Amino acid sequence: MKETEKEIIVIGGGLAGLVSSILLSRKGKRVLLIEKKAYPFHRVCGEYISNEVLDFLKREQLYPDFLEIPTISNFEFSDTKGKSVSIPLDLGGIGISRYMLDDWLYQKAKAAGVEVKTKIQVFDAVFEERTEKFALTLSDHSIVEAGFVIGAFGKRSKLDKTLDRPFIQKVSPYIGVKYHIYADFPRDTVALHNFSGGYCGLNAIEDGKVNLCYLGNRDQLRMHGSIEEMERQILWKNPILKRVFQESEFLLEKPEVINEINFEPKMPVEQHILMAGDAAGLITPLCGNGMAMAIHSGKMAADAILLGKSRVEVESIYSKSWNAAFRRRLWVGRHLQRLFGARGVSVFAGKLIRNSPFFAQQIIKNTHGKPF
Numbered sequence: 001m002k003e004t005e006k007e008i009i010v011i012g013g014g015l016a017g018l019v020s021s022i023l024l025s026r027k028g029k030r031v032l033l034i035e036k037k038a039y040p041f042h043r044v045c046g047e048y049i050s051n052e053v054l055d056f057l058k059r060e061q062l063y064p065d066f067l068e069i070p071t072i073s074n075f076e077f078s079d080t081k082g083k084s085v086s087i088p089l090d091l092g093g094i095g096i097s098r099y100m101l102d103d104w105l106y107q108k109a110k111a112a113g114v115e116v117k118t119k120i121q122v123f124d125a126v127f128e129e130r131t132e133k134f135a136l137t138l139s140d141h142s143i144v145e146a147g148f149v150i151g152a153f154g155k156r157s158k159l160d161k162t163l164d165r166p167f168i169q170k171v172s173p174y175i176g177v178k179y180h181i182y183a184d185f186p187r188d189t190v191a192l193h194n195f196s197g198g199y200c201g202l203n204a205i206e207d208g209k210v211n212l213c214y215l216g217n218r219d220q221l222r223m224h225g226s227i228e229e230m231e232r233q234i235l236w237k238n239p240i241l242k243r244v245f246q247e248s249e250f251l252l253e254k255p256e257v258i259n260e261i262n263f264e265p266k267m268p269v270e271q272h273i274l275m276a277g278d279a280a281g282l283i284t285p286l287c288g289n290g291m292a293m294a295i296h297s298g299k300m301a302a303d304a305i306l307l308g309k310s311r312v313e314v315e316s317i318y319s320k321s322w323n324a325a326f327r328r329r330l331w332v333g334r335h336l337q338r339l340f341g342a343r344g345v346s347v348f349a350g351k352l353i354r355n356s357p358f359f360a361q362q363i364i365k366n367t368h369g370k371p372f
C-alpha cells in the first residue's frame with residue numbers, strides 16, 4: 001500500500017471520529033484521522049452526557065477517571081417567566097467539558113496507533129466506482145486515498161457543500177452560545193431554562209465549573225446588535241437566567257458562538273461515506289443526547305467496517321443499525337424542538353412536568369438510548 005493510501009480515513013475528530021478511529025486502530029486497521037483544528041479546543045456544546053455511554057467508555061478504557069466528574073440525576077425546567085419544576089432523571093448523566101474529553105480521546109487515539117493530522121481540512125471526497133477507492137483532497141494540497149471513509153465532520157461543514165448534501169440548502173434561524181462559569185448551582189442537576197425564542201442549559205462539569213449553553217435565534221441577535229445586549233433583553237426576562245448571568249463568574253475570554261444549526265434529516269450513508277455523529281443527523285440540544293449518539297454511532301461505524309465482508313455489506317450493516325438506534329429519537333427531538341421557545345408552550349410544558357412527571361420521563365426516555 002502506498003504512503004498516500006490508507007485503509008480507512010476518518011474525517012473530523014469530534015467524539016464520533018475519535019471513537020471510531022480508536023476502535024478500528026485497536027483492531028489492527030490502518031487509520032488516518034483528519035481534524036481541521038488543533039487540540040485542545042472549546043466547542044459549543046452543553047457538555048451533559050447521557051449515562052448510556054458510561055459502560056462503553058469504561059469497558060474500552062476511554063472514561064477519563066482522572067477528572068472529578070459530576071454525576072447528574074436531577075432535571076430542572078423553567079418556563080419563560082422563570083417558574084420552575086424539578087424531577088429525578090431515570091438514567092441521568094455526567095458533565096465534562098469537550099475541551100477535556102476530546103483532548104483525552106485524542107491522546108487515546110494516538111496511543112492506539114491512529115495517524116492523526118490536525119489543522120488540515122478535507123476539501124473533497126470522491127468515490128471512484130472503477131477502483132472502489134476514495135480520493136480525498138486536503139487543504140495542504142495533498143491527495144490521499146482510502147478504501148473506507150467515515151464522515152464525522154459534525155453538523156455543518158464546507159464538505160457538506162462540496163458533497164452537495166440536500167440539507168445544506170435549508171437555512172436555519174438557530175445560533176448556539178456557550179460559556180464556562182463559576183456559579184451557585186447544584187452539581188447533580190441539569191437545568192433547561194426557557195426564554196422567548198430559545199432555551200438555556202446549565203450543568204456542572206469538571207473542576208467545580210458549570211457549563212452555560214443556549215440555543216437562541218439569529219433574528220434576535222440582529223435586532224439587539226450584540227450577544228451581550230441580546231442576553232440582557234431576551235434571556236434576562238427569565239428571572240432565573242438573570243440571576244445566573246448577574247451573579248456568576250464568567251471564565252472564557254469570550255463566548256463560543258456558532259450559527260446555522262440545522263436539524264434537517266440526513267442519511268447515514270451518502271456517496272459511500274459512513275456518516276457518523278452529527279454528520280448523520282443532529283438531535284436538538286434540548287434532548288441532551290447528541291454526544292451519546294456521536295459516541296454510539298462512531299462505534300457502529302467501526303463495527304460495520306470490521307464485520308462487513310464487502311462494501312455493500314458494510315453499508316447495509318451500518319444503515320440498519322443506525323436507523324434502528326437513532327431515526328426515531330431524531331424524529332421525536334425535531335417535533336419537541338418546535339414546541340420550545342414559545343412563551344405559552346413553555347408554561348404549558350412546565351405545568352405538564354409538574355402535574356405528570358411520568359409523561360415528562362416518557363419524553364426523556366424517547367429521546368435517549370439504552371446503555372450499549
Ligand SMILES: Cc1cc2nc3c(=O)[nH]c(=O)nc-3n(C[C@H](O)[C@H](O)[C@H](O)COP(=O)(O)OP(=O)(O)OC[C@H]3O[C@@H](n4cnc5c(N)ncnc54)[C@H](O)[C@@H]3O)c2cc1C
Pocket residue numbers: 011012013014015016017034035036037043044045046047048049050120121122123152153154155156157158159175176177201213214215261276277278279282283285288289290291292294
Ligand atoms: C447549542 C448546543 C448544545 C448542545 N448540548 C449538548 C449536550 O448538553 N449534550 C449532548 O449530548 N449533546 C449536546 N449537543 C450536541 C453535541 O454537541 C453534538 O451532537 C456532538 O458534538 C456531535 O459530535 P460529532 O463528533 O458528530 O461532531 P463534532 O463534535 O462537531 O466534531 C466534528 C469535527 O469535525 C471537524 N471538521 C469539520 N469539517 C471538517 C473537514 N472538512 N475536515 C476536517 N475536519 C473537519 C470539526 O473541526 C470538528 O472537530 C449540543 C449541540 C448544540 C448545538
